[in-house]
Amino acid sequence: MKDRIRFNVGGKIFETTSTTLANAGRDTFFGAMFDDDWNLYSNYSGEYFIDRNPNCFGVLLDLLRTGELCIPPNVSEKLLYREAQFYGLTDHVRAAKWGPIDGNRLSLSRSIAGRAPGDGTAIRGGPDGGCCVAHGCMVHVYDWILDEHPPITLDYQIVNDVGWIDPENIVVSACERLGRGDGGMGLFNAENGELRHKFQISHENQIKSFTAGALSFSSSDSHIFSSCKGRSNEYGIGVWDSVTGKQIDFFYEPIGWSLGDADKLQWLNGSSCLLVATLFPRKDNCYISLLDLRVKRMVWSWSDIGAPVTVDGRRVRDAIAMEENGSICVVNEYEDLGFMDLRGSVGGGVRWSSRSRSRLMKGKMPDYEPCYPKLALHNGQLFSSMNDCISVFCGPDWMLTSRFRRSDGGSICDFSIGGDRLFALHSEENVFDVWETPPSQITL
Structure with missing residues (x-):
């Protein structure tokens, strides 16, 4: 035959x-x-x-x-x-x-105990189903089998943020140690933890020492974005080529608040804009803006300066842009969702929705200390963490459709979606959970 x-x-x-x-x-x-x-x-x-x-x-x-x-x-x-x-x-x-992420069908696959005592600070899902966990001056890296690779060690520099360029490369941002000039960012091999590039900032023809903060990436042109803070509290956004390690641009704001010491960056492919957000409680007031890299200026901004803080204390804890809907979603400490219209150069008011976990579960809150809620958007579903639970919102009106939780491990301090898995990092001993969507049944 x-x-x-x-x-x-x-x-x-x-x-x-x-x-x-x-x-x-x-x-x-x-x-x-x-x-x-x-x-x-x-x-x-x-x-x-x-x-x-x-x-x-x-x-x-x-x-x-x-x-x-x-x-x-x-x-x-x-x-x-x-x-x-x-x-x-x-x-x-x-x-x-496991199949593509569906927040309404997620199932707990396994939980992995942290490799070091104390709290982790960030978890990031990789494109192939692995993840990495930032913990102090180290980043613990796991492949898609969830075997741990040699950790990335920053010689006592505190990790601020971490992200995957591709399955082989991880970018780490860190604080500068006073007087050492050794902060900033590096590109590391995910498999062995070796440094491949160290990113520098050149401004006004001088190499500057800086602390790198929030990270974001553009997959279409291999660009890396990071919020940066100089020794004299100069704030800006740096742009680098992840392939060569060379600086492409630097957006400097001497007056400051519109770029700020950003907690959150998000690259928007459709509009070639970068969302820059400084959030409570790191700052007393929240600033959210869009930086258009084509015209090199802010084209949209919003701040809660002057806005009344209600008895509920609706201070913004996280923000995420939703390009398909032309809006930005924000969340407060009660997991109330708020929505702002991106159409226009200046942000208007926030339309709050109170279909939150705390509203529906009064008197049933866990005893451990809560963590600030986080947001993620994936395949038209909006995810929001609150204490030890993650809620899923769907549809044009973002209705609450499901939630999932694990009863031990403490509050969720961070979560991330990557490689068709959701990773949730708990506050106690940086234990993290791996959630997967069961594959669709094959019909004969």
């Missing part, structure tokens, strides 16, 4: 068809066996020998046949994942284990 293919894997014979192997896709070990028209190369007869684990090969071959991942007891799950990486089938394995 012309379509039949035989493999000898570690001494064990397997037979399959070219149709099954074509399910692997072009950028895989098996895809390389086909020409551009998906015809099997015919200049070889007999069997293909592969010096790999035969038990894992059988599991992966069944995955290509059925789309389902069934791991027998005699096969190490970790070894199977390593073998999948060799054959270029990690995407197939992940798709069989």
